Amino acid sequence: MSAIEMNVPDLGGPGEAEVIELCVEPGQMLSVDDSVVVVESDKATIEIPASGAGKVQSLNVSVGDQVKTGDLMLMLEPAEGEVSEKNDSDGGQQSNAQSALPETGQPTVSMPEPAPEPPARSEPARSGHELPGSPAKESMVYAGPAVRKLARELGVPLDKVTGSGPRGRLLKDDLEAFVRAQMEKAERVAGTLPEVKLPDFAAFGPVERAPMSRLHQATAKSMHRSWLNVPHVTQFDHADITALESFRKAQKSEAERKGLKLTLVPFLLKAIAYALRAYPQFNVSLDIERNELVYKHYVHIGVAVDTPEGLMVPVVRDVDCKNLWALAEELTELATLARDRKLKPDQMQGGCFTLSSLGGIGGSGFTPIVNTPEVGILGVSRSDWQPRFNGESFEPRQMLPLSLSYDHRAVNGADAARFTTLVGKLLGDVRRMLL
Incomplete structure (x- = not known):
């Protein structure tokens, strides 16, 4: 089954937008509406979802690239039974799912399998060699563009936060709760630091201990x-x-x-x-x-x-x-x-x-x-x-x-x-x- 192109959808204007986050990587399985990339224009931050299901064959954009409506984002190897639609930029290719005329003379079309739900926050698809807090790991977090933007402003690693939304989706309240918890933890640590380890004073001469009032x-x-x-x-x-x-x-x-x-x-x-x-x-x-x-x-x-x-x-x-x-x-x-x-x-x-x-x-x-x-x-x-x-x-x-x-x-x-x-x-x- 040949790969299909996935292009940048209408961004609401003729201008360009900057790619600020990659949510997928080659070899990853995508479902419909999974986040692919996040772009930022002079007006808004936009999270672009997948328009089809399948395996990412190649990524054609990188963080920092300037893209516009119609630019190629990635090549997708469609899932079995997935109907490829026409490409918006070049008139498209014919779908590999062919119409058939059986003896009855009535056309039948192979129907696509139902798209699976987006993966839960607790079990994102990832490679086995990612480091905690790495961009690839954070890109798998189930969160919207506004939450991702707030996380960047606060310096919060998304993969360290537990989402409370539907299917583990991260909410702004989750980020704020995480920041409060970290500040309280820092205060507790600050209240006990610096700690000085005392030597055995008795080794140097006679000593006496008395309790502090x-x-x-x-x-x-x-x-x-x-x-x-x-x-x-x-x-x-x-x-x-x-x-x-x-x-x-x-x-x-x-x-x-x-x-x-x-x-x-x-x-x-x-x-x-x-x-x-x-x-x-x-x-x-x-x-x-x-x-x-x-x-x-x-x-x-x-x-x-x-x-x-x-x-x-x-x-x-x-x-x-x-x-x-x-x-x-x-x-x-x-x-x-x-x-x-x-x-x-x-x-x-x-x-x-x-x-x-x-x-x-x-x-x-x-x-x-x-x-x-x-x-x-x-x-x-x-x-x-x-x-x-x-x-x-x-x-x-x-x-x-x-x-x-x-x-x-x-x-x-x-x-x-x-x-x-x-x-x-x-x-x-x-x-x-x-x-």
Whole structure:
């Protein structure tokens, strides 16, 4: 039985289309309506089906070829009993199925066998030497052109996805479910990496093991998660707090009368609150799944507290609405509760930004880790006296190191520099906070 030509059908216009995918290979058995090639024009992606059943004798197109209506795609050796129709491009050849005139004088025609259904997704025809994820293997997947295009855009290997449509056909929902599953798997892996194999420390000398407290474990997991998920950048700066310290010390007697201790922290909180109002891009959280920024119209600031059990971060609410004395009183209460392990869950939730002050301990700067889903944290180190030029001469000034770490997905470097500059100006002259 002679082979028949299978040509490119009407593409809906005189222009050419590019072959972007081959769905068959020489020697493969085809059924009617099986996908042969996928072409892409400037208007649409078109999946060309087989117009007959049989074995592919030869392929006459390759990926990247430009084809038009009537071009030869492949030569097909028709299945036994298959009637060859006229070729659209050259007037066609006569079918090998001949009409017969028996003694009755009535013509009879051999009828083609019913075309088998397209192969199920789980059992596509393939050669025995294909590699997982190979183009030949993917071409056997039962999927439409829109799904194939989406898979190329997402970088999803079609042969790795299980179809939920009729006869195992792949749907867009299947691709989306596959991508979600891979992302969840990546998150689980990221949550356990990097893993470090420990040596036998006892081989080098005496050792002792002690269990990590639950607070220590929770802090370690939270910091690890934030560090893996947030692209951190740290902006360093200094604030001149010479005048502020003079004012603060002058309030010592008033603080004693109120039974309070006025530290630098309430001033820092007020300056941060002012800056958060001035630069609301720091008072947000990222919703990556919905591609949205969540802007918060309140100012709650977490304050890291060092306790014997580990780091705790109580949250001071509505900082912008409270005066220095109210903040000093609340900070004292929260710090006491933290050290006594008596903080309630709601007293550690709802923060918009975090302050981590190591000024009472030491250091000249550090890179604090963002407390996600917040996008910023200000680290403060110990102040010291430095010579500063005033335009005529050098004079001693008390300088406070600032370290602002931020999530670079939400905040750019220019805004971070503006933020620390504003905080420095506010601490340099607290009267600015009244403006």
